[in-house]
Amino acid sequence: MAPRIDQLAATISANTSSITNYLHQNGLPFPSFDVDGPITLNLSPQAEHARSTAIDALQELLDLLQGPITCMIPKYNGTSLQIISRHDIARKVPKEGTISFTELAKATDLHVNDLKRIMRYAMSFHRLFVEPQEGFVAHSAGSKKLATDEIVRAGLGQSFNEFYGSFARTADALDSFKDGEPTHTGFALAHGTDKTMFDFLRMQPTKADQFSKAMRFYSAGVPGYSVSNLVEGYDWDSLGAGIVVDVGGADGYVSRALSKANPQLNMVVEDLPDIVVAAEQSWPTTGVRYQAYDFFSTQPVVAADAYLFRWVFHDWPDHYVVRILQAQVPALRKGARIVVNESLSAPPGSLPLTLERDTCFIDLLMLTTNNSRLRTMAEWQDIFSAADSRFGTVRCVSVEGAALAILEVVWEGE
Numbered sequence: 001m002a003p004r005i006d007q008l009a010a011t012i013s014a015n016t017s018s019i020t021n022y023l024h025q026n027g028l029p030f031p032s033f034d035v036d037g038p039i040t041l042n043l044s045p046q047a048e049h050a051r052s053t054a055i056d057a058l059q060e061l062l063d064l065l066q067g068p069i070t071c072m073i074p075k076y077n078g079t080s081l082q083i084i085s086r087h088d089i090a091r092k093v094p095k096e097g098t099i100s101f102t103e104l105a106k107a108t109d110l111h112v113n114d115l116k117r118i119m120r121y122a123m124s125f126h127r128l129f130v131e132p133q134e135g136f137v138a139h140s141a142g143s144k145k146l147a148t149d150e151i152v153r154a155g156l157g158q159s160f161n162e163f164y165g166s167f168a169r170t171a172d173a174l175d176s177f178k179d180g181e182p183t184h185t186g187f188a189l190a191h192g193t194d195k196t197m198f199d200f201l202r203m204q205p206t207k208a209d210q211f212s213k214a215m216r217f218y219s220a221g222v223p224g225y226s227v228s229n230l231v232e233g234y235d236w237d238s239l240g241a242g243i244v245v246d247v248g249g250a251d252g253y254v255s256r257a258l259s260k261a262n263p264q265l266n267m268v269v270e271d272l273p274d275i276v277v278a279a280e281q282s283w284p285t286t287g288v289r290y291q292a293y294d295f296f297s298t299q300p301v302v303a304a305d306a307y308l309f310r311w312v313f314h315d316w317p318d319h320y321v322v323r324i325l326q327a328q329v330p331a332l333r334k335g336a337r338i339v340v341n342e343s344l345s346a347p348p349g350s351l352p353l354t355l356e357r358d359t360c361f362i363d364l365l366m367l368t369t370n371n372s373r374l375r376t377m378a379e380w381q382d383i384f385s386a387a388d389s390r391f392g393t394v395r396c397v398s399v400e401g402a403a404l405a406i407l408e409v410v411w412e413g414e
């Protein structure tokens with residue numbers, strides 16, 4: 001058998017050819033970081049599979065060729081992205097042409113030498129900006145997108161202005177607190193708060209708004225998190241013209257997608273009051289109803305056909321998830337479904353490498369921000385059973401290419 005690195009190289013080559021053929025046959029642009037290069041590739045499911053297979057192989061090949069020390073000590077540093085986000089640098093670079101580091105330094109109130117190394121780091125590591133002539137900066141495809149798309153800015157802002165500092169305090173939080181409470185996190189230490197992340201964000205409407213937009217960023221920008229996986233992966237037709245409550249539904253972007261694909265459904269989006277007020281103002285006529293609701297209190301929409309929790313339970317430690325489920329029980333009628341859409345915890349080596357890394361990333365992010373976690377199927381069954389013995393068996397619908405599982409539990413009480 002050929003050595004592993006040769007097998008991987010062959011996999012990369014075969015799958016890259018499939019992508020090339022697909023793009024060629026369909027007259028689509030080839031990947032490029034040039035300012036007018038494509039942001040996404042618009043691949044068919046088959047070509048998308050080739051893309052993810054090639055990426056998994058090349059990640060492993062890169063690790064093998066770099067060796068264990070480089071894998072142990074990678075050059076990850078979010079400082080550059082944090083400063084680019086905080087100083088809104090992408091919007092200070094002209095849409096066309098270049099700007100000198102000196103002029104940009106004045107516009108950002110940063111020292112020119114600091115700005116230069118921040119920008120060059122972003123060029124090298126993140127493919128943001130280019131320096132076509134020494135000392136002068138212009139946009140790349142990525143930085144142009146950042147300058148022109150508020151959803152992308154929100155995603156970067158949340159990751160690097162809100163969360164980045166929290167990673168560095170997670171070890172301190174684990175040493176200082178031993179109770180696993182969502183108020184005792186790296187996020188809380190980094191932000192000097194004794195509140196949960198959501199209560200902290202609630203006090204600052206612009207940050208709460210950024211959070212909602214960041215959810216849309218991840219759902220639109222990472223194929224495995226795409227809302228279409230939920231829209232197409234679950235049998236919504238079986239609910240007829242039923243009521244679906246999107247609990248913790250942020251600004252309702254998931255419900256809008258579900259409603260568009262299934263106009264017969266009656267979608268209700270529930271979230272904290274500030275989020276709901278902002279969403280109603282932004283999306284007044286989309287056929288989706290909004291309702292302010294704190295999911296630790298009794299569910300106000302009685303007898304709905306399904307209660308959807310997308311990316312909600314992973315934010316909360318087990319005993320809080322039990323409380324949220326118990327708060328739904330008074331509203332449930334026989335046959336009502338709880339639909340959960342989030343990543344499952346999986347043993348090492350059981351997922352393609354990229355998906356395994358994404359899953360580990362989310363799991364550790366949840367530790368940092370909320371003291372919460374991803375769970376296995378068996379752990380989900382335990383949680384539902386602990387909440388109420390009238391919840392049925394947890395069923396998993398897995399969707400090809402999706403990073404989020406769809407779990408369904410039927411209420412078997414009256």
Ligand SMILES: C[S@@+](CC[C@H](N)C(=O)[O-])C[C@H]1O[C@@H](n2cnc3c(N)ncnc32)[C@H](O)[C@@H]1O
Pocket residue numbers: 198212215216219247248249250251254270271272275293294295296309310311312315
């Ligand atoms: C990670 S976001 C997921 C949003 C959306 N479901 C999605 O798929 O993008 C979690 C959501 O839960 C909401 N949330 C947090 N605490 C809440 C509470 N006590 N009651 C209702 N919603 C809450 C947040 O405002 C946020 O919109």
